[in-house]
Amino acid sequence: MKKRWGWLIALAAIWGLGGGSIVSQASDTAVSDDLPASFALNGIFNTTSKIPNVTNNATLVTNNHGLQLTSGATSQNGAAWATSDNKFDLSKNGRFSMWLYFGKNGASNSGQGMAFVMQNAGATGFTAFPSAAKPAGQSLGVWGVDYDNTATDAKAVAASAIQKSWALEFDEQVNNNRDGGNNSGLDYNYPYEDEQHVASNYPGETTSYARNGTQSSGNKYYYRLIHQGAFVTTLSDGAWHHVTLDWTAPTGTSDTGTMTYTLGDKNPTTGASQTPTNTKTVSVDLTKLGINATDSTKQVYWGFTGTSTTLTANNVVAFEHIPGLVNASSAVTVTDQSTGKTISDGDTVNGNDALAYTYKLNYDGGNQTWQNIEAQLPRPAGVTFSAGTITYADGSTETLSSSELNSSTLAHTLGKNLSTANASATITLTGQANAVTSQTSVASTIGHFNGSNEISSVTTPSYTIFPARQWILAVSSGSTMTAQPGQSVKVTGSVAVDSSADDETVTNKDVTMHASLDNGYTIDDFTLNGSSSDPDEEGVFNLTIPADKLVTGVNKLTLYTTDDRGNKSKEVSVTITVTGTLAFKNVNPKSSFVTTRLAGTSTLIGRNADWDVSVTNARGKGSEWSVTAQASDFTDPDTATKLAGEAVWVDASGNTSSLTQAQVIASGTNTAASQTTNIVDDWGNAGGIMLKTNSDAISGDYQGTITWTLSNTLN
Incomplete structure (x- = not known):
């Protein structure tokens, strides 16, 4: 946006470029030859809207993947606005991801530039300049024009701009002329007034402009633009520049959101993310766009405007993502299946390890389905894939061919679009790390998913393959x-x-x-x-x-x-x-019952303290054992009289069982490798083995035999 001080100086500068010819960009093929991954813009923009007094030069180029505002010709004006179906809803967070091209003529010979604009004034719009003889020039088609050097305030300048708008300018020419009335001073007194730059403000607001000069001076009044969120950068260098716009919507009753604009956050050759060259965040007051917090709808038109004068530029925009059109995301995970480890940047794998590359595509909503998605996945050096499948959310699958898997870049168009009804696709590639004999680096690769209305990309991790150790x-x-x-x-x-x-x-x-x-x-x-x-x-x-x-x-x-x-x-x-043994550690060969006077009734007679039956189990922790007891009849050896009664077993619940049949009286499970248990200790005075006499028993000295049996299992 720079105009020379005088015609003689301007003429000398032009002739200095050779032959007196205006710089032409007819040979500028970077738009078509180096166009980064982008989608066709059919039906997205209206490029036929009228611009007063001149032709609207905006058009779609490069198979409709590029939106061109101005070409290599002189005195051009371009405006392209999203259609009503593709308006931007300021009540929701949103992101624009795009590539911008500004020609290759350098800062001193480039065109004026272009601007991204959000506006609420109508379906079309452009700076209201007086005539073709007084072009929009420095306004870029969105700011106001300044042809009246007697205007005491900025009302007329603001009135000629696109109303109810916010604009982000990509300014290729610095207009710092102090000749009032020649529409070339918007960049005067800007801190970096001799360099290309990016800045923002509200074109239709008088507060966006400041008056310079005095009425008594020869040049009288001229106006400059207040540059908000400005930064200096190189634009017209023949390279594509990636720009991301992140809109954060107002919350609650607030009328103010924020726009973060970031330049140079992707490599134009590889598409890989990189450290941005510049980024700024500015507040955007929706009331200046004619929108209040209480409004039921907050949708605005958005688009691009651009201009050139005697100096020209090939100004083109290409898109990866437009908010509301298709909201999608993608991710990649690399897994070493031999070790179960998820691979991150800087990790290592071993030769011959089984590897899996898993790409996940998600459809998160939008006005359209994600259509005609072509996966372009470079095969990492040092990895050989043997199988590949695509699994959709609806359960259907596709199998990738061996020729696709073995190509340097796997190129496959998904058989299905992604939509709310079928919202994801998972591409799984399995194979092996090569059997290397020395450390081999595997560089990260950029995978692209190029749909006809959305572009997404992922970066795989870089890692090192080591020779396998046997x-x-x-x-x-x-x-x-x-x-x-x-x-x-x-x-x-x-x-x-x-x-x-x-x-x-x-x-x-x-x-x-x-x-x-x-x-x-x-x-x-x-x-x-x-x-x-x-x-x-x-x-x-x-x-x-x-x-x-x-x-x-x-x-x-x-x-x-x-x-x-x-x-x-x-x-x-x-x-x-x-190994180990299970045995009785001790069984007292003679044990007795308490001497009791018979009373002519049935009686339970307890034991004396000479009972001792213990078991040693040395068969290890968890081994089991049990002991049974069986008693013979009791008789008086002197008289051969049989006792009217018998030995019985009384369990912990007081239940009595005759020992004329074998009864389990103890059992155990080792809690240690070897342990000894005295089974009598747990009987107590009211339980265990006791002698039961009938009511007709007669006095005598009775004896009997108890047989103890030890088993290596629980009975």
Whole structure:
């Protein structure tokens, strides 16, 4: 937007460019040759709206993927507005993601520039400039024009701008002329008034402009634009510039939202996200757009305007995302299936590891379904895919062909559109990391999902493939071992790397031993710990299994190792058999009942203190046992008189059972590898084995035999 001080100087500058010709951009092919991923804009914009006094030069180019505001010709004006179906709802958060191209003529010879505009004045709009002889020029088609050097205030300037609007300018020419009335001073007194820049404000508000000069001066009055949220940047350098606009809607009863505009946040060649060159956030007062918090609708028209004068620019916009059209998202996850690890930037995998690349596409809503989605997924170097499927939310699937999987870039158009009824597609590629012989870097790749109305992209992580280590695990203490109950067991062995894998030095701390028992007890993982005599001995381990983690009988121990990169050895098994005995520790050969005077009634006679029956179970924790007792008749050896009565068993509930038949009187389950139980201790005075006499029993000295039987199971 810069005009020279005088015609002689301007002419000299033009001739200095060679031959006296106006700079032309007829050979500017970057728009078509280097167009980043974008979608066709059919039906999105109205490019045929009238501009007073001149032709509207806005048009769709490059198979309708580019919205061109001005071309390489001189004195052009362009305006394109979203249709009524594609208005922007300021009551909701929204994001514009787009690429802008400003030509290649450099700051000193470029056109005026272009502007992104939100407005509530009508379906079309452009600066109301007086005539073709007095062009819109520095206004970019949205700001007011300044051709009256006698205007004492900015009312006329603001009135000629697009009303009820907010604009973000991409200003390629700096207009800092102090000649009042020539419409070329909007950038005067801007802090960086000699550089291309980006800035915003309300074109139809008088407060957006400030008066300069005096009525008594030769040039009289001229007006400058108040640049809000401004930053300096290079625009007309022949490169595409990515711009993201993030709108945060007002909340509650507020009339004010915010717009964050970010420049240069994607690489124009790869499409990869990068650190932005500039970003600013400004407040946007909706009342200046004629909208109040209480309004039932807050939709506005939006679009682009642009201008050029004698200096030209090829100003083009291409879109990845337009809010409300299709709201979609995508993500990628890389999983090392051999180790179960999700791969992030900087991680490592091993050669031959099974890998899965999972791309997830989600449709989150919008005015249209996400249509004709072509997946373009570069195959990561060092990875070979063997299978690929696409699974939709509705359960249907597609299988990717081997030719697609083996190409340098997998290109596949999804068979279904994504919509509310079928809101996701998951692309799963499975394969292997190559069997490398040296460390191999796998660079991140950019995957694109190019729909006809939405563009999305993902970046895979970068990682390193290491040569696979082949671990050999050997147990030196033997594959079969025996132990007595209560005895711990020591397992020893060694691990080594097959020398054909690589020549890296691996230390004990890099190798983890995993041990498990099949009896339900757990053993903590540990790093290689050397031998008993030398804890620092490399490649050696020793493992002591406590007795309380072994059960009587066969215990299977399984061992394997993993290293710091997830390489795993084959499993090795050790069988540990715990032996032991089950026996009566003591049975008093003579025990007696309390001497009792008979009273002619049935009587239960208790025991004296000389009863002792104990069991030792050394068969390990969890082993079971039981004892039964059976009694003979009681008789008086002197008279051979049989006792009118019998020995009985009285359980803990007071139930009485005759011991003429064997009765279970005790049982147990070991809580330790070996333990002894005195079964009499639990009987008490009112229970256990007792002598029952009938009412007709006669006095005598009676004797009988009790047979004790010990079993190794619960009865």
